[in-house]
Amino acid sequence: MDTPRGGVLFSLFMTPSSTGRFGCFGGSFVPETLIEPLLELEAAYASARRDPKFRAALKNELATYVGRPTPLTFAGRLSAALGLRVWLKREDLTHTGAHKINNTVGQVLLALRMKKKRVIAETGAGQHGVATAAAAARAGLPCVVYMGTDDMARQAPNVARMKMLGATVVAVTSGLKTLKDATSEALRAWSADSRETFYVLGSALGPHPYPTMVRDFQSVIGFEARAQILKEEGRLPAHVIACVGGGSNAIGIFTAFLKDRKVALTGVEAGGTGLGPGKHAARFAGGAPGTLHGTYTYLLQDKNGQVLPTHSISAGLDYPAVGPEHAELRRIGRATYAHASDQQAVKAAHELCRLEGILPALESSHALAYLHKARFGKNAIVIVNLSGRGDKDLGTLCP
Numbered sequence: 001m002d003t004p005r006g007g008v009l010f011s012l013f014m015t016p017s018s019t020g021r022f023g024c025f026g027g028s029f030v031p032e033t034l035i036e037p038l039l040e041l042e043a044a045y046a047s048a049r050r051d052p053k054f055r056a057a058l059k060n061e062l063a064t065y066v067g068r069p070t071p072l073t074f075a076g077r078l079s080a081a082l083g084l085r086v087w088l089k090r091e092d093l094t095h096t097g098a099h100k101i102n103n104t105v106g107q108v109l110l111a112l113r114m115k116k117k118r119v120i121a122e123t124g125a126g127q128h129g130v131a132t133a134a135a136a137a138r139a140g141l142p143c144v145v146y147m148g149t150d151d152m153a154r155q156a157p158n159v160a161r162m163k164m165l166g167a168t169v170v171a172v173t174s175g176l177k178t179l180k181d182a183t184s185e186a187l188r189a190w191s192a193d194s195r196e197t198f199y200v201l202g203s204a205l206g207p208h209p210y211p212t213m214v215r216d217f218q219s220v221i222g223f224e225a226r227a228q229i230l231k232e233e234g235r236l237p238a239h240v241i242a243c244v245g246g247g248s249n250a251i252g253i254f255t256a257f258l259k260d261r262k263v264a265l266t267g268v269e270a271g272g273t274g275l276g277p278g279k280h281a282a283r284f285a286g287g288a289p290g291t292l293h294g295t296y297t298y299l300l301q302d303k304n305g306q307v308l309p310t311h312s313i314s315a316g317l318d319y320p321a322v323g324p325e326h327a328e329l330r331r332i333g334r335a336t337y338a339h340a341s342d343q344q345a346v347k348a349a350h351e352l353c354r355l356e357g358i359l360p361a362l363e364s365s366h367a368l369a370y371l372h373k374a375r376f377g378k379n380a381i382v383i384v385n386l387s388g389r390g391d392k393d394l395g396t397l398c399p
Contacts (some may be wrong), residue, residue, distance in 0.1 A: 001065050002159035010037035014258065014328070014329075015206065015358065016115065016211070016314060016325075017254050017260070017279045019243060020208020020211065020212065021208075021324075022211070022324050022325045022327070022328035023325040023328040023331060023332070024296070024328075024331075025192070025289075025295075025297050025298075025324035025325070025328045025331075026211060026296060026297070026324035026325070026328075027207070027295060027296050027324075028207035028208040028293055028294055028295070029207065029291050029294050029295065029296065029305060030187075030207050030373065031191060031275075033191045033194075034187070034190070034191050034194070034294075035209070036194070037190065037191075037194035038208065038209070040114070040194075040206055041110075041114075041209060042108060042208065042209045044113065044114050045110060045209055045213050047217070048109075048110055048113055048275050050290075053123040053378035054109065054110075054113065056262075057109055058105065058106055058109060058217075061105045061109065062102065062105065062220060063333060065095060065105065065138065066094050066095050066101050066102060066105060066174055067094050067095050067149055067187040068094070068102075068220060068223075068224070069084065069224045069228075070086050070089065070090045070091055070093050070094060070224065071090050071093065071228075072088070072089055072090070072224075072225060072228035072229060072232065072383070073087065073088045073090055073356075073358075074086075074088075074232070075087065075088055075352075075355070075356050075358075076356075077355040077356060078351070078352065078355045078356055078371075081351075081355065082189070082293075082371055082376075083122060083376075083378055083379065084247060084371070084373075084376055084379065084380050084381075084382050085233070085379055085381045085382065086371065086382050086384060087237070087379065087381070087382065087383045087384070088307045088356075088358070088383075088384055088386045089224075089225045089228075089253060089383055089384070089385045089386060090386055091249065091385065091386055091387050091388060092358070092360065092361070092364070092386050092387070092388050092389035092390075093389075094128050096127065096131045096134050097127065097130075097135065097163075097340050097388055097389040097391065097392075098127040098131065098361065098387060098388030098389070099218060099221060099248065099249045099252060099385075099387045099388065100127045100128040100130075100131035100132075100202060100248075100388075101131040101134065102217050102218050102220055102221065102252070103128075103131070103133070103200075103217040103218055103248060104121075104128070104131040104132045104134070104200055104202075105135045105138075105217075105233045106134040106136040106200070106216075106217035107119075107135075107200045107201075107213070107217070108132070108136055108138075108139050108141065108198075108200065108285075109139075110198070110204060111138055111139070111141065111198035111200070112141075114198065115197060116141070116177035116197060116198035117141070117142075117196040117197070118141055118142040118143075118144070118196060118197055119141050119143050119144075119188055119197070119198045119199075119200050120143070120144045120145070120146070120186055120190060120197055120198075120199055120200070121144075121145050121146070121186065121199070121202060121310070122145070122146050122147070122179065122183040122186040122201070123145055123146070123147050123151070123158075123162075123182060123201060123202065124147075124148070124149070124151050124155075124178060124179030124245070124315045124316050124318060124319065125151070125155055125158065125314065125316030125361070125363060125388075125392065126147065126155040126159060126161070126314040126315070126392060127158065127316065127361075127388055127392070128156025128202030128203075129145040129147060129162045129167065129169070130158050130161045130162055130165065130328065132145060132167070132200045132202070132355070133145065133161070133162045133165035133166065133167035133180035133289060133373065134165050134237060135168065135200075136165075136166075137165050137167075139168050141320070142166075142167070142168075143165075143166065143167040144167065144168045144170060144189070145162055145167050145168070145169050146170045146172055146182040146183075146185040146186045146189070147159070147169055147170070147172060148171075148172045148173075148175075148176070148177035148178040148179065148181050148182050148308055149171045149172065149173055149180050149273065149304065149320075150176065150177040150178050151174065151177070151178050151179065151182070152169070152171060152262040152395065153313045154315055154395065155281075155298065155315055155392055155393065156395070157392050158392050164193055172185045176309055176310070178310070178315065178319075179245075179315065179316075179318055179319045180292075180293075180307070180310070180319055180320055181223055182344075183206075183293050183319075183353070184293070186199060187197060187199070187294070195337065201214065202214075202246070202248070203245065203246025203247060203248040203323060203324070204218070204246055204247050204248045204251045204326075205246040205247070205293065205295055205297065205321060205323040205324065206293050206295055207272055207293075207294030207295055208295075211295065211323055211324055211325055212327045214248050214251075215216070215248070215251045215252065215255060215325060218248050218251060218252025218255075219240050219251075219252055219255040219256065220252070220253045220320075221249065221252040221253045221385065222240075222252055222253040222254060222256030222257060223254065223255075223256045225240075225253055225383055225385075226256040226257060229271065229381070229383060233381055235381070235385045236257070236260055236263050236381075237257075237263055237380075237381040237382055238262075238263065238264060238376065238380040238381050238382065239263070239264045239265075239266060239374075239376065239380065239381075239382045239383070240253055240254060240257055240263060240264070240265050240266070240375065240382075240383045240385070241266045241267075241268065241367045241370055241371070241382065241383070241384045241385070242254070242266075242267055242268070242367050242384070242385035242387065243267070243268050243269075243314075243317060243363045243364055243365075243366040244268060244269050244317070244322060244323075244326060244337065245269075245270070245281070245314075245316050245317040245318070245319050245322075245363065245365040246319060246321075246322065247267065247322055247323035247325070247326045248323070248325050249258065249266045249385055249387035250294050250326065250385065251323060251325055251326065251336035252385075253383070253385045254267075254329070254335060257325075258334060258391065262366060262385070264336070265329070265334065265335040265336070266335065266336050266337070266338060266370060266374070267326060267335060267336075267338075268337070268338050268339060268340050268366045268367045268369070268370045269281060269283060269284065269285065269317065269322075269337060269338070269339040269340075269346075269366070270282060270310075270311075270312035270313075270314060270318065270339065270340070270342075270366060271284040271285070271339035271340050271341040271342070271344070271366075272310075272311040272312050272313070272341065273311065273341065273342055274341075275339075277300075277308050277309070277336070278309040278311060279311050280309060280311060280312070280339065281310040281311065281312045281317050281318050281319060281320065281324045282332060283298045283299055283300055283320070283321060284322070284337040284339075285337075285339050286300055287299050287300045287301065287320075287321075287322075288301060289327070290305060292307060292320065292321040293321065295321070295324050296324065297322055297323065297324040297326075297327045298320075298322050298326075298327045298330075299320050299322070299323050300320040301320075307366070308320060313345060313362055313396060314345065314361070314362035314363045314365070314366065314393075315364050316361070316362075316363040316388075317366065338370055338373065338374070339366075340365075340366040340367075340369035340373065341369075344366075344372070344373070345362055345368075345369050346365070346397060347366040347369065347397075348360075348363070348365045348366075348368035348369040348371070348372070349362060349365040349390060349393075349397055350369070350397070351366070351368070351394070352368055358386070359389055359390040359391065360386055360388070360389065360390050361387065361388035361389055361390045361392065361393060362390065362393045362396065363388060364384075364386050364387045364388055364390075364399070365383070366392075367384050367385060367386075367387075368384060368386075
């Protein structure tokens with residue numbers, strides 16, 4: 001494995017094929033109008049990742065704008081309650097309040113390198129939209145964010161933040177009016193104006209090269225966490241846990257530990273209100289391989305291949321598909337995937353608030369809930385990726 005340079009690793013354990021395949025998952029299944037834009041993006045990213053100037057610019061942005069490295073916080077009272085040694089990787093302390101900013105600053109730097117005139121993005125919980133709006137404002141680029149109206153209602157503070165940062169928020173009224181529909185609208189908008197527009201996709205999914213590119217930008221989380229836990233504990237953790245919607249925060253922290261076979265990696269999906277159709281977003285619990293938004297992966301679909309409705313109390317996990325690298329990690333047995341219900345996530349959020357004085361996002365709270373669901377050895381060292389803060393969720397947590 002190569003050594004991280006500039007705080008980000010660009011040559012990783014699981015290298016996709018030339019067509020963007022992780023094993024049998026991934027690839028690029030898009031309309032003809034998007035083939036050339038994706039080839040242009042792939043070539044530009046391949047050039048940028050080798051360029052010391054691009055690496056240096058990204059390293060500087062992560063340090064002076066994002067606020068990296070983020071700390072690894074020992075949750076002493078939570079640990080005592082659980083009989084574990086729980087460490088929290090504090091992505092909630094980044095600028096804009098979630099891990100999404102690691103990816104958006106990288107992609108916006110790439111947009112500038114490609115001389116694009118504006119950026120667009122999709123968002124569910126709003127954190128990716130806020131992070132894209134912030135990075136675009138810093139770069140002096142106009143920004144348009146597509147967001148389902150249902151998500152706009154439950155994430156109103158983030159809608160206000162995006163507008164404050166100068167972004168135009170386009171309300172998506174089609175379908176279920178959530179993240180899937182916002183992504184579809186963003187892809188259509190990019191297809192219509194790819195010459196001047198850069199699409200800042202927010203998770204480790206979509207057509208090649210997005211899953212690889214987003215993973216690379218998010219891998220800084222894991223390499224920091226690995227170095228930090230070795231410094232604090234003198235050994236690697238027994239478990240690394242992260243919530244999984246599309247899966248960018250999870251693949252970001254998992255990557256650094258992939259070759260450490262004694263470190264268990266667990267992604268936690270949205271169990272919603274039950275595992276019946278339309279009640280959850282647990283793709284590995286109720287899904288099957290299929291294609292959505294340009295990639296072949298696991299998704300929730302009926303026997304005719306039609307995408308099923310999803311539900312999660314957390315807007316960021318309310319999506320019917322998962323990133324293709326996660327699908328391959330599960331297939332080969334390197335990572336396992338569980339689910340936590342709405343109720344369990346809310347309970348975990350309140351618990352962390354009371355015991356540690358930290359307000360987690362509802363997405364991250366699914367990972368915290370897993371601490372109560374799994375069996376760990378006594379005093380086992382566990383890292384939970386606290387992917388974001390919960391200010392945006394106060395209306396749900398405290399109705």
